[in-house]
Amino acid sequence: MKDSNQNGQPLDSLDEWEDDVVRRYPEEAHKAKEDFRNYEAPARDTVKEFYRINHINQTYDFVLEKKNDFLKFNRREMSLWDAVEFLNTLVDDSDPDIDLDQTQHLLQTSEAIRADGHPDWFILTGFLHDLGKVLCLFGEPQWAVVGDTFPVGCAYSDKIVYPEFFKQNPDYNNPRFNTKYGVYSPNCGLDNVQMSWGHDEYLYHIMRDYLPEEALYMIRYHSFYAQHREGAYEHLMSPHDHKMFKWVEKFNPYDLYSKAPTPPNVNELRPYYEDLAAQFLPDTLKF
């Protein structure tokens, strides 16, 4: 393994994080609908180091700072397809023969949703759900782009992966933030809760005026495994959140388990996805 800790970018590839989520939540267990976490196989050191940096740095103030900066959307204006191609310029250090490129992951997710006969907005959501990862191309470190997400501003749940690393997060010892509810009130609703910063929250804000609420929940909370797989934050959720999380749960297996044996043909599918985008989105989006 190469020495990765120097640059604060421990993962060889962003996919390493997602591969680890699949390791934690294997498809067999999902199909069997068991409440099951795979603690057996240890994560790669790179993944553990990734979470160490993530958990130390994702504080309440950090999230507000990033939102203040990135939600100005003053970096780039692109059509959906341009954004997909831009994201695909993300070059990971891992072996390109083994890992799918970003476009393939998006298309495999959306094509699996389409094959199951879901509505157009659901297919489009699958196709664009990870576009927020362009944050990496704006110079953001991996730990502020990918990884499991979780609320900040209240106690970090021990159901979050590697909870021990939160002990070094400054909010861990701050009485304003380290109680069960922290700055929030019981069942205040997730829209009132600050989530750790990354590609999910960023893309939600880009899409919020264009897609149905179910789609926006899928985008915003797709990496919130501590809730949609572990139920760790019921105390902050409203009855409406619970209703909407059915959609997040419906989406999740397509994200994790849709690696097709034959990769989708990007050029053949492009016109279909451009038409789909035109149904819901403006010609260009601000990033």
Ligand SMILES: [Fe+2]
């Ligand atoms: Fe994602």
Ligand SMILES: [Fe+2]
């Ligand atoms: Fe994804």
